Amino acid sequence: MTQTPSLAQAHHLRPFVLGLPKTELHLHIEGTLEPELIFALAERNGIQLPYPSVQALRDAYQFTDLQSFLDLYYAGAGVLITEQDFYDMTMAYLLRMRAEGVRHVEIMFDPQTHTVRGVDISTVFAGLARALREARDSWGLSAYLLLSFLRHLSEEDALVTLEQALPLREAYLDLWIGVGLDSGERGNPPEKFARVYERCRTLGFRLVAHAGEEGPAEYVRNALDVLQAERIDHGVRSEEDPALLQRLIHQRTPLTVCPLSNLKLQVVDELDQHNLARLLRLGLCVTINSDDPAYFGGYLVENYLATAQALNLTAPQLATLARNSISASFLPDARKLALLDELETYCQQYYAESQAMPQ
Ligand SMILES: Nc1ncnc2[nH]cnc12
Numbered sequence: 001m002t003q004t005p006s007l008a009q010a011h012h013l014r015p016f017v018l019g020l021p022k023t024e025l026h027l028h029i030e031g032t033l034e035p036e037l038i039f040a041l042a043e044r045n046g047i048q049l050p051y052p053s054v055q056a057l058r059d060a061y062q063f064t065d066l067q068s069f070l071d072l073y074y075a076g077a078g079v080l081i082t083e084q085d086f087y088d089m090t091m092a093y094l095l096r097m098r099a100e101g102v103r104h105v106e107i108m109f110d111p112q113t114h115t116v117r118g119v120d121i122s123t124v125f126a127g128l129a130r131a132l133r134e135a136r137d138s139w140g141l142s143a144y145l146l147l148s149f150l151r152h153l154s155e156e157d158a159l160v161t162l163e164q165a166l167p168l169r170e171a172y173l174d175l176w177i178g179v180g181l182d183s184g185e186r187g188n189p190p191e192k193f194a195r196v197y198e199r200c201r202t203l204g205f206r207l208v209a210h211a212g213e214e215g216p217a218e219y220v221r222n223a224l225d226v227l228q229a230e231r232i233d234h235g236v237r238s239e240e241d242p243a244l245l246q247r248l249i250h251q252r253t254p255l256t257v258c259p260l261s262n263l264k265l266q267v268v269d270e271l272d273q274h275n276l277a278r279l280l281r282l283g284l285c286v287t288i289n290s291d292d293p294a295y296f297g298g299y300l301v302e303n304y305l306a307t308a309q310a311l312n313l314t315a316p317q318l319a320t321l322a323r324n325s326i327s328a329s330f331l332p333d334a335r336k337l338a339l340l341d342e343l344e345t346y347c348q349q350y351y352a353e354s355q356a357m358p359q
């Protein structure tokens with residue numbers, strides 16, 4: 001079968017990307033719930049789904065914007081009831097990351113999606129943590145948790161959620177290192193959450209926030225200025241503000257970009273129109289991530305490969321993206337340096353052994 005050059009290229013890069021030491025920094029654990037698992041958990045918990053089959057549910061994944069996705073995503077998360085459910089979801093994701101050569105993950109979770117249904121926040125923490133610690137102890141995949149506030153709800157609700165979670169902090173000190181802000185961006189600007197972020201900063205949490213996915217570049221600015229976010233989730237609309245771009249470059253503020261998500265949610269019409277390569281060439285600390293892989297058609301490696309294919313990225317550019325993912329993580333410096341060393345050794349060997357030399 002003849003392949004288009006771009007398909008041949010992406011296929012050719014798969015072993016390289018699989019072996020690259022890399023991290024995933026923008027991942028909603030509720031977005032890893034595959035339709036099969038949604039059905040299995042629904043049955044286990046005696047929940048009736050409004051879809052006759054797994055395939056019918058999968059077929060419903062046709063999104064026109066962020067909100068059309070969020071409606072389905074919050075409904076899907078409704079099957080999560082017990083600690084075992086949260087464990088099963090998380091372990092399924094971690095096993096995939098093991099197969100994809102991922103060394104560290106920073107996982108967002110939305111407690112409000114669960115507490116509003118009567119699920120105790122301690123049940124959520126316990127299920128996620130059991131899987132994360134098992135992965136760390138069994139195959140050395142490290143993980144951190146970022147508790148994310150839902151921006152379509154009030155700041156008071158976020159503050160209440162933080163207070164519900166704080167008594168658990170001691171028990172999960174090895175995992176829960178920061179907070180994030182997600183859900184519908186339009187009309188819910190960062191400054192709405194100024195007080196809760198200030199409190200989190202005082203408490204010593206690391207701070208990230210979604211901004212500039214559907215919302216304007218101004219939201220990225222305010223995430224930096226008002227929330228003091230250290231990393232911006234998405235941030236692709238920063239390109240509309242040249243001064244902001246210069247600032248992101250100068251400060252080396254990482255952007256956790258999610259190409260297949262942007263395609264599925266129609267942030268871009270086609271992947272070859274994505275600005276990731278431009279941002280990378282300008283010198284921004286861009287990373288590739290999967291966001292909600294069960295809904296957007298690909299986990300981390302597929303995001304690397306689809307982007308490489310659409311934007312003609314070379315192996316050295318993919319290595320830069322993986323290098324950025326390590327630098328932009330909240331890992332201690334010593335672990336970052338060890339992973340970066342491994343990455344350089346891996347790339348040198350790969351370039352030497354293959355024809356995939358830097359172009
Ligand atoms: N892409 C996204 N943007 C905002 N909130 C989300 N929650 C899950 N995925 C999200």
Ligand SMILES: [Zn+2]
Pocket residue numbers: 026027028182210233291
């Ligand atoms: Zn996201």
